[in-house]
Amino acid sequence: MTKTELIAAMAAAADISRDQAKLALEAFTDGVTDSLRQGHDVRLTGFGAFVAVDRKAGVARNPRTGEAIARPASRTAKFRVGEGLKSVLNG
Structure with missing residues (x-):
């Protein structure tokens, strides 16, 4: 599954727009990245x-x-x- 396919699946499952799903996915990946960078x-x-x-x-x-x-x-x-x-x- 590509990032685009994941965004589409998230949008369909949560009944939100693709733009909202993209923002949610980016927020998740940014949060994980920041936490790992800090050693958590x-x-x-x-x-x-x-x-x-x-x-x-x-x-x-x-x-x-x-x-x-x-x-x-x-x-x-x-x-x-x-x-x-x-x-x-x-x-």
Whole structure:
């Protein structure tokens, strides 16, 4: 599902305009982004959690040449599936 398709589905499910659904989705993603940037998790009970994690520096390899490249430490986000979503996916 693309962002456009998600906006259309949200608009239909909530009986709101596509513009309102787009604003709601952007507000959600901005809220999650800001929270993760500050180091806070975003937990949606029954759905899952967005978690900020630190990745250690390491060595990666260029797949074309095989050359070793130093990979700096960085922060990234992970999504951990909640029990409610997991049970829906597994019947």
